[in-house]
Amino acid sequence: MNRFAELLDRLVLTPSRNGKLKLITDHFRAVEDPDRGLALAAITGELDIASVKPAMLRQLVSERMDPILFGYSYDYVGDLAETVSLVWPEAPESRPNHDITLAEVVQKLQSASRSDGPAVLARLLDQAETSARFAIIKLVTGGLRIGVSARLAKQALADLGSVDVAEIEELWHGLTPPYTSLFAWLEGKATKPEKAARALFRPVMLSNPVGDGDLEKLAPTDYAAEWKWDGIRVQAVSEGGIRRLYSRTGDDVSGAFPDVVAAMEFDAALDGELLVGSPREATGTFSDLQQRLNRKTVSAKMQDRYPAFVRCYDLLQLDGEDLRELPFTTRRARVEAFIATLDPDRFDLSPLVAFDSWDQLEAMRREPPHPIIEGVMLKRLDSPYLAGRPKGPWFKWKRDPHIVDTVLMYAQRGHGKRSSFYSDYTFGVWSGAEGAEELVPVGKAYFGFTDEELKQIDKFVRDNTVERFGPVRSVRADRANGLVLEVAFEGLNRSTRHKSGVAMRFPRISRLRWDKPPAEADRIETLQALLD
Amino acid sequence: MRPSDLLHSRPEGLYCPTGDFYIDPVRPVDRALITHGHSDHARPGHAKVLATRQTLDIMAIRCGPDFAGTTQAMPLGEKIRLGDVTVSFHPAGHVLGSAQISVERNGMRIVASGDYKRARDPTCTAFEVVPCDVFISEATFALPVFHHPDASQEIGKLLKSTRQFPERAHLVGAYALGKAQRVMRLLRDQGYDKPIYIHGALTRLSEYYQSQGVDLGDLRPATVEDGDKADFADAIIVAPSATFADRWARRFPDPLAAFASGWMRIRQRAKQGGVELPLVVSDHSDWDELTATITETGAGEVWVTHGREEALVRWCELNGIAARPLHLVGYEDEGD
Numbered sequence: 001m002n003r004f005a006e007l008l009d010r011l012v013l014t015p016s017r018n019g020k021l022k023l024i025t026d027h028f029r030a031v032e033d034p035d036r037g038l039a040l041a042a043i044t045g046e047l048d049i050a051s052v053k054p055a056m057l058r059q060l061v062s063e064r065m066d067p068i069l070f071g072y073s074y075d076y077v078g079d080l081a082e083t084v085s086l087v088w089p090e091a092p093e094s095r096p097n098h099d100i101t102l103a104e105v106v107q108k109l110q111s112a113s114r115s116d117g118p119a120v121l122a123r124l125l126d127q128a129e130t131s132a133r134f135a136i137i138k139l140v141t142g143g144l145r146i147g148v149s150a151r152l153a154k155q156a157l158a159d160l161g162s163v164d165v166a167e168i169e170e171l172w173h174g175l176t177p178p179y180t181s182l183f184a185w186l187e188g189k190a191t192k193p194e195k196a197a198r199a200l201f202r203p204v205m206l207s208n209p210v211g212d213g214d215l216e217k218l219a220p221t222d223y224a225a226e227w228k229w230d231g232i233r234v235q236a237v238s239e240g241g242i243r244r245l246y247s248r249t250g251d252d253v254s255g256a257f258p259d260v261v262a263a264m265e266f267d268a269a270l271d272g273e274l275l276v277g278s279p280r281e282a283t284g285t286f287s288d289l290q291q292r293l294n295r296k297t298v299s300a301k302m303q304d305r306y307p308a309f310v311r312c313y314d315l316l317q318l319d320g321e322d323l324r325e326l327p328f329t330t331r332r333a334r335v336e337a338f339i340a341t342l343d344p345d346r347f348d349l350s351p352l353v354a355f356d357s358w359d360q361l362e363a364m365r366r367e368p369p370h371p372i373i374e375g376v377m378l379k380r381l382d383s384p385y386l387a388g389r390p391k392g393p394w395f396k397w398k399r400d401p402h403i404v405d406t407v408l409m410y411a412q413r414g415h416g417k418r419s420s421f422y423s424d425y426t427f428g429v430w431s432g433a434e435g436a437e438e439l440v441p442v443g444k445a446y447f448g449f450t451d452e453e454l455k456q457i458d459k460f461v462r463d464n465t466v467e468r469f470g471p472v473r474s475v476r477a478d479r480a481n482g483l484v485l486e487v488a489f490e491g492l493n494r495s496t497r498h499k500s501g502v503a504m505r506f507p508r509i510s511r512l513r514w515d516k517p518p519a520e521a522d523r524i525e526t527l528q529a530l531l532d
Numbered sequence: 533m534r535p536s537d538l539l540h541s542r543p544e545g546l547y548c549p550t551g552d553f554y555i556d557p558v559r560p561v562d563r564a565l566i567t568h569g570h571s572d573h574a575r576p577g578h579a580k581v582l583a584t585r586q587t588l589d590i591m592a593i594r595c596g597p598d599f600a601g602t603t604q605a606m607p608l609g610e611k612i613r614l615g616d617v618t619v620s621f622h623p624a625g626h627v628l629g630s631a632q633i634s635v636e637r638n639g640m641r642i643v644a645s646g647d648y649k650r651a652r653d654p655t656c657t658a659f660e661v662v663p664c665d666v667f668i669s670e671a672t673f674a675l676p677v678f679h680h681p682d683a684s685q686e687i688g689k690l691l692k693s694t695r696q697f698p699e700r701a702h703l704v705g706a707y708a709l710g711k712a713q714r715v716m717r718l719l720r721d722q723g724y725d726k727p728i729y730i731h732g733a734l735t736r737l738s739e740y741y742q743s744q745g746v747d748l749g750d751l752r753p754a755t756v757e758d759g760d761k762a763d764f765a766d767a768i769i770v771a772p773s774a775t776f777a778d779r780w781a782r783r784f785p786d787p788l789a790a791f792a793s794g795w796m797r798i799r800q801r802a803k804q805g806g807v808e809l810p811l812v813v814s815d816h817s818d819w820d821e822l823t824a825t826i827t828e829t830g831a832g833e834v835w836v837t838h839g840r841e842e843a844l845v846r847w848c849e850l851n852g853i854a855a856r857p858l859h860l861v862g863y864e865d866e867g868d
Contacts, residue, residue, distance in 0.1 A: 019697070069847065072843045076675055077798055077800070079800065086677035413777055413806060415806055420777060
């Protein structure tokens with residue numbers, strides 16, 4: 001348990017992706033079965049443990065210590081799980097003579113009944129050391145919050161066995177904790193686990209952005225074009241009565257979209273874009289779609305207000321036949337025929353866009369017919385469906401980003417390589433009446449500039465600091481003095497959380513405008529106009 | 533005589549009227565008794581200073597040779613009369629030279645413990661329990677949340693990380709006096725025999741520790757004049773943590789920020805400070821050490837100063853010991 005606790009403690013404070021991968025793969029190497037597999041399950045959210053309410057934790061601790069001292073402690077630490085783990089009275093006499101394993105902890109928690117759950121938890125906390133107590137409490141209160149996605153954990157598995165992550169994703173949903181057969185295969189001690197389960201995820205085919213000069217080398221007649229929809233990529237798989245809706249990284253998101261799942265009355269694997277609204281009348285915006293995302297369950301009201309549907313563009317399997325080896329044109333014909341048989345409220349077809357030349361397509365890309373189109377996709381007519389991001393068969397050609405001139409307001413110190421640099425920037429635009437303008441923050445960005453530019457901004461921040469709040473500095477920013485940052489972003493959502501009322505999608509610094517007086521930066525009205 | 537007749541606080545610091553001296557005064561006074569060399573306790577400008585030899589040496593290093601009018605070195609355990617009171621210094625286990633100060637008159641003894649810890653520390657003399665009527669305790673980590681683990685276990689984490697990330701420079705933030713040398717000594721105890729690179733602010737104090745018989749091994753300045761950045765891959769560099777945000781830290785390859793402090797027990801503190809590898813190593817007592825020490829002194833009354841006074845006062849109340857916060861100004865809550 002101490003090893004798992006140490007892993008969690010390190011992961012939560014390690015900012016870099018590579019650092020996290022290294023920590024996880026080292027853990028998988030150092031720890032034996034079944035503990036490592038249970039750690040993997042805990043990280044990927046596959047561990048099934050009855051949850052404990054915060055009130056019960058408080059109750060347990062109040063039976064063990066003075067409530068006033070607990071109050072002082074909780075006020076100071078601010079996090080209930082952490083406070084309880086730290087103040088829990090040490091009970092060395094209840095410690096077993098070995099470090100309790102994650103397997104023991106999981107087994108005891110899973111076999112506890114509702115009524116003896118609290119007592120079981122208390123006994124485990126007595127047996128554990130400080131960091132392990134924190135890990136146990138995190139397991140029972142749900143949500144480790146260590147900044148590691150299931151995707152990253154799968155990448156760590158791929159690194160461990162030097163295999164492609166697509167292989168892990170394809171197997172993933174057929175495996176269960178503690179994944180002994182998976183580890184055995186990755187360590188070369190056994191053959192690859194059979195794909196036993198039904199309705200497994202199939203690794204998706206991804207595209208490359210169109211780069212400078214790419215199109216000159218390509219013949220328009222070799223490619224089909226489709227609109228690029230600004231939804232989320234999904235794979236709808238239904239096989240032998242099992243129905244699953246997967247995200248593009250293979251996460252099972254079925255629970256959030258029961259309306260779509262209910263309509264999956266077929267035996268097939270479809271690739272498409274999840275959107276909300278009515279396919280035949282009005283496709284909803286990305287803001288609308290966000291109402292449905294990141295939910296484990298969804299109310300009937302929500303389903304009614306923001307109905308979900310899949311706009312399909314590929315067919316990977318149909319009635320037991322794997323279509324992935326077939327060329328695009330053949331698959332396209334099959335998907336067109338197949339969609340016509342499905343519930344038109346839940347499935348429709350992403351239409352092809354006819355074009356003769358790149359210039360003609362370029363014009364259409366710049367003026368798409370619908371706000372939820374973010375560009376065009378190019379798909380090579382003779383290409384099979386290939387896992388990963390092969391160079392050549394599929395391209396995405398996005399609409400140009402929006403550009404706005406903002407003023408730097410706050411800078412925060414970065415992490416890791418950038419820990420001595422002010423590298424995370426909050427920027428604002430002007431609002432208020434003429435003569436009484438004020439900057440209102442509209443976003444935050446920490447990339448888009450070169451290392452040399454980072455040094456220049458860092459110097460500007462240090463030379464123009466007005467106030468410091470821990471790792472954050474506010475910098476001089478008024479009509480005459482300040483640094484204008486040109487910011488590029490993909491779209492704008494309404495936000496009740498931000499004072500400005502807007503939230504940018506994918507903002508990044510596109511240019512430093514040392515030449516531009518701050519007074520000439522944009523006003524909030526420019527952004528508000530983009531909302532409608 | 534009430535205890536407060538023997539010692540009470542004044543704006544300058546804790547004052548003994550019958551002996552006419554202050555303990556760790558924050559403003560220049562005529563006669564000062566100093567518990568240890570940290571800058572919030574040991575300030576320059578007093579006319580006469582009494583402290584241990586090592587504390588006087590450290591004050592001279594930090595504040596210059598003219599830090600006081602006259603000085604007198606107090607051997608540990610030796611008694612001296614100041615006016616009507618008997619004063620003696622006893623080891624506090626905090627940093628090299630640190631002492632508790634016992635003040636006694638007419639059979640009443642008050643012990644001003646300064647900062648102290650009970651955990652093993654190879655760089656200074658271990659704390660000694662001095663039975664007393666009134667014990668003055670620090671409260672830097674006086675909350676039940678603070679448990680300092682075995683320091684060698686924390687140093688083990690640092691060494692493990694250097695093996696996991698050999699391409700990165702490990703920057704260990706540590707207080708320049710005491711913590712830095714303790715961390716280095718603990719590294720040596722675990723068999724780490726490579727050179728340790730140190731920030732300039734640590735040089736003279738570390739040399740002084742070495743001269744006092746604390747072997748810190750091969751210490752080198754963390755400068756890049758003769759080499760290049762890559763030389764610091766796989767290296768351990770010890771520096772005051774404030775330097776991490778400085779341009780100074782840019783000379784190292786992909787630095788991994790570690791911080792050796794009792795505050796690192798709280799995850800949010802580590803997170804806010806951008807610390808990747810928290811090392812819970814403290815030169816102060818944790819909650820259990822504070823409460824055990826109060827019990828062991830047998831004091832019937834406890835005065836609590838700098839830190840989370842209210843929690844320790846509450847604990848004393850629950851255990852039938854009279855206690856009150858002693859409001860002294862000018863000490864850093866953030867020590868460690």
